Amino acid sequence: MGYTEKTITSLGLIIAGILGIVVAIFVLSPTPTVSALALTPGELGAQWVFVSGPEVHATPSLTLNVTGAGAVTANFRVSGDDTNITALALGAMTSQVSSSLTISVQDNDTMDDTQSIRVILLFDPSDADPSEGAITAAATGAEAVDTKAVFTWTKGSPFSSSSFALTSPTTGSWSVFSTINPTSSATSGDFALNLVPSPVAAFAAGGVGADGGDVLVEVTDSTTTDTDSSSLRDQAMGAFAQISVNPATVSFGTLTSNSNDNPITDPGSGTFDATSVSNQVHALTIQATTTWSNGATDLTLGQDGNPGVNQISLKADDDATVADAQFVTSTAADITGHSTDSRDTSETGTVTPIGLFLDLGTISAGSDFEGTFTIIVDGG
Ligand SMILES: [Ca+2]
Ligand SMILES: [Ca+2]
Numbered sequence: 004m005g006y007t008e009k010t011i012t013s014l015g016l017i018i019a020g021i022l023g024i025v026v027a028i029f030v031l032s033p034t035p036t037v038s039a040l041a042l043t044p045g046e047l048g049a050q051w052v053f054v055s056g057p058e059v060h061a062t063p064s065l066t067l068n069v070t071g072a073g074a075v076t077a078n079f080r081v082s083g084d085d086t087n088i089t090a091l092a093l094g095a096m097t098s099q100v101s102s103s104l105t106i107s108v109q110d111n112d113t114m115d116d117t118q119s120i121r122v123i124l125l126f127d128p129s130d131a132d133p134s135e136g137a138i139t140a141a142a143t144g145a146e147a148v149d150t151k152a153v154f155t156w157t158k159g160s161p162f163s164s165s166s167f168a169l170t171s172p173t174t175g176s177w178s179v180f181s182t183i184n185p186t187s188s189a190t191s192g193d194f195a196l197n198l199v200p201s202p203v204a205a206f207a208a209g210g211v212g213a214d215g216g217d218v219l220v221e222v223t224d225s226t227t228t229d230t231d232s233s234s235l236r237d238q239a240m241g242a243f244a245q246i247s248v249n250p251a252t253v254s255f256g257t258l259t260s261n262s263n264d265n266p267i268t269d270p271g272s273g274t275f276d277a278t279s280v281s282n283q284v285h286a287l288t289i290q291a292t293t294t295w296s297n298g299a300t301d302l303t304l305g306q307d308g309n310p311g312v313n314q315i316s317l318k319a320d321d322d323a324t325v326a327d328a329q330f331v332t333s334t335a336a337d338i339t340g341h342s343t344d345s346r347d348t349s350e351t352g353t354v355t356p357i358g359l360f361l362d363l364g365t366i367s368a369g370s371d372f373e374g375t376f377t378i379i380v381d382g383g
């Protein structure tokens with residue numbers, strides 16, 4: 004039975020006074036109640052059909068037309084909505100420089116429902132694109148400062164104090180520069196992790212088919228079975244290199260004119276150490292100033308190894324023996340055997356001993372001749 008039709012299901016109520024003038028029929032559906040009967044005449048008219056007349060029908064019927072409608076829109080929310088990562092964005096990464104990873108999240112329970120976030124960065128050589136499962140497995144595997152980093156966001160109280168922290172590796176200089184949290188009462192917003200990669204975070208050109216960083220993000224809300232994950236693939240990591248030398252001054256001692264292959268005498272090892280850190284395959288190169296001088300006499304660095312009057316030649320190698328040593332010029336050239344050195348996997352870098360050997364042409368006696376040579380890490 005629809006709203007547009009009502010059937011009289013009960014006989015009306017006969018009101019007859021002593022004068023017996025008026026007979027009333029209440030058309031009632033459903034069965035009349037006390038409250039219905041207690042309505043005022045106006046309410047009665049609005050809700051019930053009132054017919055007066057002398058006749059009483061045992062089973063009459065009539066149709067009521069709907070004469071108006073009012074629509075009310077109601078809404079409600081059931082807690083326990085999924086959390087969803089709607090977007091990930093990561094600026095170009097460079098070792099030792101803060102890069103921003105933005106994690107856009109939507110959750111109708113509001114951002115305050117967010118309980119934890121895990122960010123896993125994994126170096127992906129040759130763009131093999133490991134599965135999310137492989138990335139999560141790697142995150143809990145052996146630490147590798149050059150290829151993996153894991154950050155965890157933990158909900159704080161107040162929410163605005165929530166922050167990311169580095170959870171792996173436990174050594175090295177990956178770090179969190181800062182955290183940006185969304186508005187806790189909003190149903191969507193951005194979490195930002197400003198991360199600083201290790202000096203040896205593997206260089207990656209990024210893009211399809213190249214070495215890259217794959218980033219997996221997992222967001223967990225209060226529904227513990229609901230962790231949303233999303234990955235950002237093929238991210239680039241900029242080149243990083245540094246080098247230090249020790250000691251910064253070496254001496255060949257006192258030499259005689261027209262002598263060859265004079266080694267370093269101080270340090271006594273005949274070498275100094277070049278400690279390099281590079282996050283990509285690189286060359287170690289050496290070059291020297293063209294003019295060496297004691298302030299009174301200038302000596303010229305002979306480029307061909309046959310020094311003449313007031314000329315010198317310099318050779319360099321990665322040990323204290325002159326065998327394999329190469330002539331040093333004013334233009335950077337690879338040290339023999341160091342054209343394709345591997346990227347460093349440890350922040351301590353690589354120590355390369357450098358031996359130098361000096362040839363003297365015809366040079367008048369003098370003291371304190373000085374020149375400068377430079378060791379360079381060349382990523383190419
Ligand atoms: Ca939720
Ligand atoms: Ca990849």
Ligand SMILES: [Ca+2]
Nearest residue numbers: 320324326327
């Ligand atoms: Ca040698």
